Amino acid sequence: MFEKYIGQDHIKDLLTTFITYSKSSTEPLQHMLITGGSGLGKTTLANAIAKELGVKCVSLLATNASEDDLIKAICNLSDKDILFIDEIHALNKKLIEILFPIISEHILYTKYQGVMTRFRVSNFTIIGATTHEGKLPTAFLNRFTVTLNLKPYTESELTAMTKLYLGQYKADDTMLNAIVNMSKGVPRIITNITNSVKIYLKSLGKDTLEQKDLKMIQMFLGVNDIGLNNVDFEILRYLSKVKSASLKTLASVLSIEAINIEQIHEPYLIKLGFIERSSAGRTITDAGRKYLIDK
Numbered sequence: 001m002f003e004k005y006i007g008q009d010h011i012k013d014l015l016t017t018f019i020t021y022s023k024s025s026t027e028p029l030q031h032m033l034i035t036g037g038s039g040l041g042k043t044t045l046a047n048a049i050a051k052e053l054g055v056k057c058v059s060l061l062a063t064n065a066s067e068d069d070l071i072k073a074i075c076n077l078s079d080k081d082i083l084f085i086d087e088i089h090a091l092n093k094k095l096i097e098i099l100f101p102i103i104s105e106h107i108l109y110t111k112y113q114g115v116m117t118r119f120r121v122s123n124f125t126i127i128g129a130t131t132h133e134g135k136l137p138t139a140f141l142n143r144f145t146v147t148l149n150l151k152p153y154t155e156s157e158l159t160a161m162t163k164l165y166l167g168q169y170k171a172d173d174t175m176l177n178a179i180v181n182m183s184k185g186v187p188r189i190i191t192n193i194t195n196s197v198k199i200y201l202k203s204l205g206k207d208t209l210e211q212k213d214l215k216m217i218q219m220f221l222g223v224n225d226i227g228l229n230n231v232d233f234e235i236l237r238y239l240s241k242v243k244s245a246s247l248k249t250l251a252s253v254l255s256i257e258a259i260n261i262e263q264i265h266e267p268y269l270i271k272l273g274f275i276e277r278s279s280a281g282r283t284i285t286d287a288g289r290k291y292l293i294d295k
């Protein structure tokens, strides 16, 4: 199972057991939460689960979802199907209230022709994806009996993804390694880079990636050999000039959304050991200063 979903073996083993059981019984899968950073594979995993179970997956993006959107999605589901709620921490209170009786007794309470009415709904599974597990109300969080926490991918898993997405295009180990180093460990970045590689090589009529091609691609994508872009450098440069800075200050000085700094840029800069985050704010480390000087 899950041949094209690379890594996350701890999750795939568990899911294989659940899916095998569900297939041999009338029971749907338990409601699940998938947690992990942006681009790590939450949506892909939810779709892979539906495919392995052989059921339909109806997706709903919680951000701005209305009651109508939710009801429409639910009415489209049969027993064992999956309702995938992306960014589930952003679901509004009203929709969470609608989901409680659905989860506990498969009953939808809604106004029908002006009258509060009960409808029996299918016995489906909710899979929620979130980058912010802590933002879910506890009572709602507790309804999810299984939490699948995506782990960081290993170098060899990232290399396997790179090979998979390059398809028929060839790259030696040095080139594969170079792509992995640019990826910040994020599968979505790997697919972005490999797409650019394929388009670029196709335009040249080549099928093998060389160092000079990758240099051009780094230029197009605006990233360096370790995947840092202008914004990352702006953050480092600003922090090198001040003792420390709060997220709010960084966001306003650099005109970047705080959420992007927090979710996209900081995690990797912290992982590299270039910046540190504490209650006092963000600080550049000696390694971060050295990297700026060396570049």
Ligand SMILES: Nc1ncnc2c1ncn2[C@@H]1O[C@H](COP(=O)(O)OP(=O)(O)OP(=O)(O)O)[C@@H](O)[C@H]1O
Binding pocket: 004, 005, 006, 007, 008, 036, 037, 038, 039, 040, 041, 042, 043, 044, 045, 129, 131, 161, 187, 188, 191
């Ligand atoms: N484990 C994996 N194996 C192979 N490919 C993967 C894996 N995880 C992610 N990908 C690829 O990376 C891309 C991004 O993954 P996905 O959209 O599932 O991330 P996400 O966690 O849902 O991100 P977001 O939080 O931004 O919604 C997908 O196109 C998918 O093909």
Ligand SMILES: [Mg+2]
Binding pocket: 042, 043, 044, 086, 129
């Ligand atoms: Mg997603």
